[in-house]
Amino acid sequence: MYNLPNILISTVFVFFCAFPVFAAGGKTLIPPTDFEAYDTPSDNGKGVSLRWPASPSESIDTEYVVFVSRNIDAPFVTEALRINSQTMYEDNSDFKYHYAEIDPENILRKSSAQNNQIRKKEKYYFKLAITSGSSIVETGKLASALPKSDWFDWKKLNNFVLMISFVALVLFFINHARKSPNLFIRKISGLDAIDEALGRATEMGKPALFVHGLNGMGSISTIAAVNILGKIAFRIAEYDTTLKVANIDPIVMSVSQEVVKESYMEAGRPDAYVEDNIFLAASEQFPYVAAVSGIMVREKPATNFFMGYFYAESLILAETGANTGAIQIAATDSYTQLPFFITTCDYTLIGEELYAASAYLSREPLLLGSLRAQDIGKGILIVALVVGTILTTLGVGFVSYLFMAG
Amino acid sequence: MNFLKRTIPLIIAFVMGVTMALQYYVPHEVSQSLLKVVSRWGITIGGFAVFLGAYSLFHLHLTKIKRKLPGWGYSTFVFLGAGITIVFGLYNGGEFFWQDKQEGTMFEWIYFNVQVPAGATMFSILAFFMASAAYRTFRARTNEATILLIAAIIVMLGRVPIGTMISQYLPIAADWIMSVPNMAAKRGILIGVSIGAIATSLKIIFGIERAYLGGGD
Amino acid sequence: MIERLINLDRRIIFMFVAIAVTVPLLAKFNLPVRTTRDVENIFNKIDSLPENSHVLIAFDYDPASKEELQPMAEALLHHCYQKDVKVIGMTLTPGGTGLAVSAIENIGKQYDKTKGTDFVFLGYKTGVELVMINMGENIYSAFPEDFQGNPTLNLPVLEGIDSLKDFDYVVDLASGSSIEAWIAFGKEKYGFDLGAGCTAVIGPDMYPFLQSEQLNGLMSGLKGAAEYETLIKQESSAVAGMSPQSVVHILVVLFVLFGNTMYFMSKRNR
Numbered sequence: 001m002y003n004l005p006n007i008l009i010s011t012v013f014v015f016f017c018a019f020p021v022f023a024a025g026g027k028t029l030i031p032p033t034d035f036e037a038y039d040t041p042s043d044n045g046k047g048v049s050l051r052w053p054a055s056p057s058e059s060i061d062t063e064y065v066v067f068v069s070r071n072i073d074a075p076f077v078t079e080a081l082r083i084n085s086q087t088m089y090e091d092n093s094d095f096k097y098h099y100a101e102i103d104p105e106n107i108l109r110k111s112s113a114q115n116n117q118i119r120k121k122e123k124y125y126f127k128l129a130i131t132s133g134s135s136i137v138e139t140g141k142l143a144s145a146l147p148k149s150d151w152f153d154w155k156k157l158n159n160f161v162l163m164i165s166f167v168a169l170v171l172f173f174i175n176h177a178r179k180s181p182n183l184f185i186r187k188i189s190g191l192d193a194i195d196e197a198l199g200r201a202t203e204m205g206k207p208a209l210f211v212h213g214l215n216g217m218g219s220i221s222t223i224a225a226v227n228i229l230g231k232i233a234f235r236i237a238e239y240d241t242t243l244k245v246a247n248i249d250p251i252v253m254s255v256s257q258e259v260v261k262e263s264y265m266e267a268g269r270p271d272a273y274v275e276d277n278i279f280l281a282a283s284e285q286f287p288y289v290a291a292v293s294g295i296m297v298r299e300k301p302a303t304n305f306f307m308g309y310f311y312a313e314s315l316i317l318a319e320t321g322a323n324t325g326a327i328q329i330a331a332t333d334s335y336t337q338l339p340f341f342i343t344t345c346d347y348t349l350i351g352e353e354l355y356a357a358s359a360y361l362s363r364e365p366l367l368l369g370s371l372r373a374q375d376i377g378k379g380i381l382i383v384a385l386v387v388g389t390i391l392t393t394l395g396v397g398f399v400s401y402l403f404m405a406g
Numbered sequence: 407m408n409f410l411k412r413t414i415p416l417i418i419a420f421v422m423g424v425t426m427a428l429q430y431y432v433p434h435e436v437s438q439s440l441l442k443v444v445s446r447w448g449i450t451i452g453g454f455a456v457f458l459g460a461y462s463l464f465h466l467h468l469t470k471i472k473r474k475l476p477g478w479g480y481s482t483f484v485f486l487g488a489g490i491t492i493v494f495g496l497y498n499g500g501e502f503f504w505q506d507k508q509e510g511t512m513f514e515w516i517y518f519n520v521q522v523p524a525g526a527t528m529f530s531i532l533a534f535f536m537a538s539a540a541y542r543t544f545r546a547r548t549n550e551a552t553i554l555l556i557a558a559i560i561v562m563l564g565r566v567p568i569g570t571m572i573s574q575y576l577p578i579a580a581d582w583i584m585s586v587p588n589m590a591a592k593r594g595i596l597i598g599v600s601i602g603a604i605a606t607s608l609k610i611i612f613g614i615e616r617a618y619l620g621g622g623d
Numbered sequence: 624m625i626e627r628l629i630n631l632d633r634r635i636i637f638m639f640v641a642i643a644v645t646v647p648l649l650a651k652f653n654l655p656v657r658t659t660r661d662v663e664n665i666f667n668k669i670d671s672l673p674e675n676s677h678v679l680i681a682f683d684y685d686p687a688s689k690e691e692l693q694p695m696a697e698a699l700l701h702h703c704y705q706k707d708v709k710v711i712g713m714t715l716t717p718g719g720t721g722l723a724v725s726a727i728e729n730i731g732k733q734y735d736k737t738k739g740t741d742f743v744f745l746g747y748k749t750g751v752e753l754v755m756i757n758m759g760e761n762i763y764s765a766f767p768e769d770f771q772g773n774p775t776l777n778l779p780v781l782e783g784i785d786s787l788k789d790f791d792y793v794v795d796l797a798s799g800s801s802i803e804a805w806i807a808f809g810k811e812k813y814g815f816d817l818g819a820g821c822t823a824v825i826g827p828d829m830y831p832f833l834q835s836e837q838l839n840g841l842m843s844g845l846k847g848a849a850e851y852e853t854l855i856k857q858e859s860s861a862v863a864g865m866s867p868q869s870v871v872h873i874l875v876v877l878f879v880l881f882g883n884t885m886y887f888m889s890k891r892n893r
Contacts, residue, residue: 044435106785149434156431163427166601170608215800218448218752220603223610227617250459251452255618262619279466280459284718285798286528286687298477311799312532312688312824319535323633333599335592336828343543351595352602358617366614374605381597405811442760449750449757456749506772517686517721525687525718532824537640537875538633544879545886555883559876565846567654568869577657589830596831 029137030057032064032098035128037143042156045149046103048124050081052139054096055130058085062132068104069125072142076127078111080104085130104147121146158402170373177369185368190329190347191360197327198235201302207242208232209301211292211317212256213308213332214285216249220355221333225308226252226259227358228331232305233260237267242274246281246295248288253280289313293320306330306345307354310337318344331357416613423611464488491516557583625889629882636878643874647866653858654865661833662850664840665818666702668792674707676791677784681801682726685718688798688822694848694861695820696726696796702855704734704741709780711790712744713766715751715801720744724770739769740779746770751801752808759787759813788813796820802829806837820847 032052040047050066062085067076080102090099104124123146129138177183201208210232212225229245236243245260247253257278264273281291293316296304304321306314306328314330314337321328322344330341331349341348349357352374359367388399426444429437467481491513496503499511546552563569564580609615669678680699684692703710712727714720724744731742745766748754757765762784763776775781783789793815795805802819810817816839821829823844832838842851845868848861 042433044433044438046435149436151432151434153431153433160431166604167608170605171612174612174614219800220606223615223618224606227615230617247459247462250455250457250462253462254455254458259618276462276466276469280462282463283456283459284525284685284687284716286525286685290524290528294480309800312529312822315535315539316528316531319539333595333602334828335595335599336825338595340539343539352598355599355602355606358615362617367609370605370609370614374601377601377605378598381601438760441756445750445753445756448753449748452749452753507770514721518725521718522686522689522722525685526690529687529690533644533871534637534640537871537878538636540875541631541633541636541878541882544882546883547886555879559879562872562876566869566872567656567849567865568873570655570657577659581659584827585830585834588827589834592827593831 028057029062029130029132029135030055031130031137031139032128033139035126035139035141035143037124037126037145039145039148040101042150042153043101043147045121045147046105047101048104048126048145048147050098050100050102050126050128050143051090052098052128054089054098055085057130057132059132060084060086062086062130064098065129065131065136066100066102067127067129068102068107069127070108070122072125072144076125078108080107080126121148158404166373166377169376170370173373173376174366174369177365177372181365181368183365183368183372185356185360185371188349188353188356188360190331190349190353191357193327193329193347194232194361195235197303197329198232198239198241200327202239202241204302206300206302207244208236208303208305209292209295209299209321209326210243210245210305210307212245212247212252213306213310213334214248214288214313215309217251217255219309221309222249222252224355224358225331226255228305228307228354228361229256230259230263231358231361233263234267237264237269237272240269240272243277244295244299244301245278246288246292247279248281248283248285250280250283253278285311285313289316292317296320296324296326300324301326304328306332306341307349307357308332309334310341315340315344321345412616412619415619416616420611420613423607427611557587625885625892628885629889631882639874639878640871643870644867647870648863650866651863652866653862654869656846656849656853656862656865658850658854661841661843662847663854665699665794665820665842666840666851666854668816668818668839669699669702669706669708672706672708672791676708677711677781677789678703678708679711679713679787679790679793680727681793681795681797681805682712682714682719682723683716683795683801684722684798684822685716686722689722690864691822691845691848692796692798692820693722693726694845694859694864695842695851696723697730697859698848698851698855698857698861699794699796699820700726700730701733701857702851704730704736705855707741708791710742711780711784712742714747715754716799717747717749720747720770739773743775743778743780744770745775752804755787755804755808756812759809762786786813788815790815792816792818794818794820798822798825802832802838806832810837818842 032055035052037048037050040049064081064083064085065079066081068078068080069076081100083100088098088100089095090097123144126143127138128143129136198208210229212222212229215222217223233243243260245256247256257275260278261273264270282288295301297320304326306318307330310332311334314332318328318330318341328345329347330345331354332338332341333351333354335351338348338350356371359371384399384403388403391397391399425440429441463484467484470478470481494511494513494516497512498505499508501508544555544558546555560576561580561583563572564576569576569580606615610618672678680696682696700710710727712723714723727742727744728738731738736742746769748765754765762781766775769775769778787793787809793805793809795802795817797819798821802821805817805819809815817837818840819829819838820842823846826841826843829838829841829843833841842848845861845864849865852858852861
């Protein structure tokens with residue numbers, strides 16, 4: 001069923017299409033000589049790619065219009081694409097070809113009355129026209145494509161190969177560590193100082209405060225911080241000191257409660273565990289800062305741990321802590337906040353040392369094995385960077401393509 | 407119990423970790439639907455977690471008030487602040503919470519006249535702390551520290567309009583410091599951090615790192 | 624004496640900072656603002672958009688960062704409304720709703736823009752990257768209703784918008800980690816142009832993304848907002864804030880130089 005406006009539009013379109021070359025204001029519109037449509041590779045089965053050579057009539061006031069239809073015999077009334085003729089050139093085609101990706105089902109659904117109807121996958125037909133002012137000239141060729149879903153995104157192949165290689169490397173060294181457990185790990189003073197800091201808290205009869213940044217449980221920094229929390233809680237339970245954990249995220253709080261509880265149980269002190277000591281201080285950044293700073297000023301913890309990902313609150317927390325005379329140990333992979341922690345804390349773990357802390361404290365061979373894999377991975381990247389820089393400087397650019405994001 | 411608290415979570419971490427890592431490489435609509443479902447689960451769980459947080463906050467402060475612990479008076483402000491805001495939020499300017507959100511309500515007044523200035527005050531403390539931290543720590547003790555000190559002064563002056571008035575080259579020098587030597591150092595840290603993050607993710611997926619489940623290793 | 628000056632009571636420093644902020648604000652003098660390429664890129668992108676294009680502005684900041692990010696939001700909105708671009712607002716921070724609504728609606732009124740037709744504020748949704756993925760699949764599923772409870776499906780302002788990739792430009796104004804999330808889960812997955820504004824503290828974090836062109840432009844701190852105000856020729860609170868900021872920077876430099884002089888004098892005495 002076609003409504004009146006559609007019939008009018010199609011009549012006008014058919015009328016104009018009857019003339020292959022049309023004079024507009026003294027200018028002749030020459031349509032592109034070719035037009036192709038094909039399933040967009042490596043996509044979710046919705047996209048169709050359109051490609052056509054540039055027309056000699058291209059100018060600032062000339063446009064390309066692509067019409068789409070489900071049926072080869074039906075009138076082509078729905079515009080799938082309308083672009084200025086001097087835009088959307090295909091990459092590396094030297095302005096000789098145009099390229100566009102469209103979602104025909106979405107376009108047709110929006111223009112149709114039954115726009116929520118789910119349809120079976122079908123072929124779409126396309127017509128290309130060049131237009132200027134009121135003149136429109138179509139290419140002779142009709143293009144069609146059936147979009148298909150793909151099971152692999154080939155643009156990400158390099159990424160996939162790198163991932164598999166790194167996974168293999170990590171697993172190899174973990175397995176290797178199982179056989180020869182005495183792996184060397186360099187000294188990290190900030191982690192060695194944990195015992196000293198907790199000893200001080202015990203002597204002074206003051207609590208230790210643990211803060212794990214602003215990120216949620218989905219962040220690797222927070223997971224690393226929670227891993228360290230478990231080790232600290234174990235020592236705290238042994239020393240019989242109070243541990244306070246101020247949270248900003250309720251999920252992190254629940255996980256921290258569980259981790260601390262288990263550590264106390266492992267240390268044989270389940271009675272010393274107080275759930276209220278692992279609490280939600282506030283759920284937003286600066287109210288959280290106010291709450292934690294308040295705890296520091298009122299309760300004067302002997303030791304403050306800042307471990308995780310931090311933002312603008314880092315300096316306020318660490319400076320307040322320094323002013324109360326606490327021993328402060330920070331660990332963060334947030335490099336903009338590192339200068340603030342370095343200036344105000346006694347020890348600061350930089351970047352990946354935060355992730356290594358769990359392995360360092362537990363000396364678990366399997367965890368140490370992954371550190372070796374990290375070092376090898378870093379070595380490979382450094383070599384790739386140096387070689388890539390030299391080759392690119394010499395005009396050989398393939399190394400950049402190997403690492404290009406898909 | 408160990409099966410429920412250890413084995414099941416480790417299986418879930420492994421299955422979901424591997425699936426979602428591979429999902430990144432699969433553009434098929436099945437994969438996209440899976441991503442959509444998992445993201446909705448995440449949003450739903452996040453929604454429920456708010457109740458856990460609220461419970462913890464109120465329980466902690468209620469205990470402080472009940473036991474008259476030092477500083478218990480501050481805890482009353484938690485209930486006072488939360489109570490007033492919730493009441494006005496539900497009252498919704500007389501239209502109550504089941505109606506669409508009204509404009510110009512008491513709730514909005516509290517937001518603009520209490521929350522906004524209080525938040526801005528906390529943030530502004532940063533400027534004071536930065537000045538005192540800079541005074542205490544920026545000392546030309548070594549050659550490296552001297553270079554850092556000079557770079558900091560150039561960046562501080564080059565980043566404000568007055569820097570241009572002192573010398574038109576100051577902003578250019580500040581931009582160069584930030585985008586060349588500063589960036590080079592940061593990229594080094596970033597690469598290390600990224601490799602560390604991938605390795606930690608793998609340890610979690612393969613159940614090698616399990617301290618986050620509690621109870622050490 | 625020198626030792627006392629080296630360990631100067633921080634409250635004295637605080638007092639000097641307070642004076643350095645207050646006096647220029649009371650004296651009211653504006654300093655000329657030099658614009659930078661990163662801010663110009665955002666300006667040029669919005670300036671090049673045709674009428675009725677769609678710009679998504681994510682107000683991902685809370686009241687604490689208002690002084691730096693609200694002037695940015697307001698300058699951006701002025702520019703969008705001047706260009707007759709349709710503005711779609713949203714936030715991933717629960718405390719950001721009030722500031723976002725007031726900016727979108729109050730500035731919209733100045734240009735006789737209509738809610739639902741020229742602009743809409745979709746409100747807050749929990750989940751950060753999960754919300755982005757949801758919006759990338761279908762914006763109406765992520766936000767079935769706008770902030771005021773109107774169904775979004777038939778809003779004229781969203782005509783032609785199905786998901787994130789339909790936006791002509793997305794700008795994230797952030798006080799936290801949302802810019803990285805917008806890059807990883809928004810731009811890289813759904814391929815749209817992304818610009819950002821952030822607090823000065825996290826500004827340097829974003830430079831790698833500018834060089835990799837994952838961000839087309841960046842406004843960093845109050846200076847970024849002042850540059851945007853200068854570009855749209857509507858100098859307001861951000862430009863006014865440049866004078867106290869300049870004076871405080873000079874003060875800190877003087878303190879650092881003073882501290883070092885005292886340090887070397889004490890070393891010589893020893």
